[in-house]
Amino acid sequence: MKILLATAAVLAIGGPALAQQHDMGAMAGMDMKAPAGAQGAGVIKALDLKAGSVTLQHGPIAALKWPAMTMAFKADPSLLKTVKVGQKVTFTVKPGATPEVIAIAPAS
Known part of the structure; x- marks a missing residue:
């Protein structure tokens, strides 16, 4: 519960740049050697086509x-x-040092 509150505070105060740093630190104990394509569902919080990134609340x-x-x-x-931002989506993520969304579509 404390992690959720801390994450909410970081997002509310620091915006996407701080959220990225915080979330990457939280990933330390997570499995990064799982199958090449893991399925997820969530809501798009930010898009940056120029940088090639999507922020998802999943x-x-x-x-x-x-x-x-x-x-x-x-x-x-x-x-x-x-x-688009605010849209519910399903996605496939390729885990690794820098997790990558390799497929994304509006949720039905």
Whole structure:
């Protein structure tokens, strides 16, 4: 519960840049050697086509042993042209040192 409150405070005060730093630190104990494509669902909080990143508030991702959180992911800018901030989406993430969204679509 304290982590959730701390994350909310960071997002409210520091914005996306601080959220990225905080979330990456929170990932220290998470499984980064899971299958190449783990499925997730969440809401888009920020998009940066120029930088090729998407910030998602997602639920738990069991295949990666990740809890629900808000974090930024690397993504090919062409994938991000079909979605918008505030939209509920399903996505596939490739784990690693820099997790990457490799597929994303509006949730049905």
